Structure formats: structure tokens, C-alpha cells
Amino acid sequence: MSDDVLSVIPTDPWWQPEASQAERARGLVTTLVPWNPDSIEPEVSLTWHESVALVDCGANLERITCPRCENEVDTDWWRALLDDRYEDGFNDLSAVLPCCGRQSSLADLHYDWPCGFARFEIEIWNPGRSWLTEGELAAIAAEIGHPVRQVMAHI
Ligand SMILES: [Zn+2]
Numbered sequence: 001m002s003d004d005v006l007s008v009i010p011t012d013p014w015w016q017p018e019a020s021q022a023e024r025a026r027g028l029v030t031t032l033v034p035w036n037p038d039s040i041e042p043e044v045s046l047t048w049h050e051s052v053a054l055v056d057c058g059a060n061l062e063r064i065t066c067p068r069c070e071n072e073v074d075t076d077w078w079r080a081l082l083d084d085r086y087e088d089g090f091n092d093l094s095a096v097l098p099c100c101g102r103q104s105s106l107a108d109l110h111y112d113w114p115c116g117f118a119r120f121e122i123e124i125w126n127p128g129r130s131w132l133t134e135g136e137l138a139a140i141a142a143e144i145g146h147p148v149r150q151v152m153a154h155i
Pocket of ligand 1: 066067068069070071097098099100101102
């Protein structure tokens with residue numbers, strides 16, 4: 001049994017909304033994932049993380065590329081670095097990339113499918129639909145008070 005989880009996260013990994021902003025965003029998100037009785041009922045949850053957390057796309061991660069030189073980033077290198085940084089709650093996301101020796105934030109690497117880092121997430125379990133549109137993301141951003149992006153995980 002596997003689940004699809006669509007996460008909406010602030011573009012800034014450290015940013016967190018007030019509870020009232022988050023609840024307004026949840027109300028809106030709930031209207032974007034109407035329950036089709038033939039499928040599992042979607043469930044929308046809010047999570048505030050104490051420190052920055054990896055918001056992973058699970059089995060959907062195919063490749064990572066460098067935002068500077070556009071070469072592929074070794075995923076084994078990436079996973080080992082994440083293991084290292086996990087203990088510190090990803091307090092430091094900066095990395096010197098193996099492809100070109102240049103510096104980047106891990107949050108700025110190009111993940112295919114998208115992954116992110118966040119201290120807050122809106123998780124939609126079994127959304128029963130595909131990606132949110134740019135317009136829907138903009139509407140959620142307006143409720144929450146910060147630009148957002150999305151991660152689709154298959155776990
Ligand atoms: Zn590079």
C-alpha cells in the first residue's frame with residue numbers, strides 16, 4: 001500500500017506562518033482537493049517543524065542538477081551530505097558542489113521531481129489530483145503570507 005502526498009511549503013526554508021494564516025491556507029487547500037467517493041478521502045494536515053526538514057519526493061526523485069553549471073549532481077554525495085547535516089537540523093544548507101566546486105544552498109539545487117527544505121508544510125494525503133496550478137499556488141501564498149512551492153511524493 002502506497003500513498004501520494006502533495007506538500008506545499010514556503011519558498012524560504014526557515015519561514016513559518018502564524019497559526020491563523022496556516023488555517024486559512026488549509027481551508028483553501030481543502031477546497032482544491034474535493035473528495036471523489038471512488039477514491040480515498042484526501043486529508044490535509046499542517047506541520048510546524050522545530051528545525052528545517054527535508055521535504056522529499058520519495059521514489060519520485062530521478063535526478064538532481066546543479067543550478068550553476070547544470071551538470072548532474074551525484075545523488076550518493078547528496079544523500080551522504082544530508083545524513084551529515086541532519087543532526088544540526090539542516091541549520092546550514094550551504095554546500096560546495098562536487099560538479100563545479102561552486103557554492104550553492106541545497107535548497108536551490110534543481111530537483112527532478114521537486115524536493116525542498118522547510119520548517120512548515122501543508123501536507124495533502126491522497127490528493128486525488130495532480131500538481132496545483134500556478135494560480136492555485138498564488139492563492140495559497142496570499143492566504144499564508146509568503147510565496148510557496150510544491151513537492152509531490154510517492155511513499
Ligand atoms: Zn555545478
